[in-house]
Amino acid sequence: MNLLNFIAQFPDEESCILKYKEIRDNVGVKCSMCNGSTHRWIENKSQYECSNCGNRTTLRSGTALHGSRLPFRYWFIAMHLITSTKKSFSALELQRQLGHNRYEPVWLMLHKLREVMGKRDEEYQLANVIELDEGFFSTIASDADKDKPLKRGRGSQKKSKVLVMAESIPVDGQTTKKGKPRKVGHIRMIVINDLKSETIKLLVEKNIEEKSIIDTDNSNSYSKFKDIDIEHRPQIIPKDKVNEILPWVHIAISNAKRLLLDIHHDIEPQYLQSYLNEYCYKFNRRYFGDKLFDRLLIACVSYKNNN
Ligand SMILES: [Zn+2]
Structure with a gap:
């Protein structure tokens, strides 16, 4: 409107x-x-x-x-x-x-x-073929962390970990208008406290339909996927191939980062999820128009x- x-x-x-x-x-x-x-x-x-x-x-x-x-x-x-x-x-x-x-x-x-x-x-689970990875978003040190020494080279910035999932559906032997081998469906971004395999397994169970196919790199964080009813396809991904092998999850991460920085500047970690909610909601309804x-x-x- x-x-x-x-x-x-x-x-x-x-x-x-x-x-x-x-x-x-x-x-x-x-x-x-x-x-x-x-x-x-x-x-x-x-x-x-x-x-x-x-x-x-x-x-x-x-x-x-x-x-x-x-x-x-x-x-x-x-x-x-x-x-x-x-x-x-x-x-x-x-x-x-x-x-x-x-x-x-x-x-x-x-x-x-x-x-x-x-x-x-x-209310909805992601399904079909899903790219999954973690993104690291810049946030400012929260009050609780202010006294701790920050890691070198990061100034007052911290990185918050975000689990990112993107439905990524192959377009049989063709490419999309944008030249991608797959087309993106819905996405989801969840702020996580750690990269433990148990943490990530539980979130995948909650957010992804059973029998879906999940593409990831070969990080240890995904070692518990074998305990759940999905098909996991971990791959060793050379740095220069990331955008080829997991294209949509990385586009989603970089677009979200740019947008959030542009509007909100210093983001406190406890509010990051809130901004991501808006980003994903709108992305998932990008064809709704009016x-x-x-x-x-x-x-x-x-x-x-x-x-
Ligand atoms: Zn009543």
């Missing part, structure tokens, strides 16, 4: 509330007291009332907007900006664009949206807030 269409469709708070309610009606409301799913809408209170127990639910309650006092329209604008650009927005930039006086609620809103995106992607805004809105409404 372009900016003019967005403004025409959502000119004010009222239009955003109506849209949010329309989607919530479609998704369905669950009563937090009795789990009942039949509700009536009380117009003058702007609340749902459970037909079973009479418990009231606000429009935001139990969704991603739970607990936020920012106007619905701020959320809509944030979702529009995130879904209509290839890049992203920092909280500071968004705060400026909204003319809001406080940074924190805007920051929280963006992080909630990224959490929603991460949760959505977690539908992406609605999809994110539906994900926000469907998000189960446990607070």
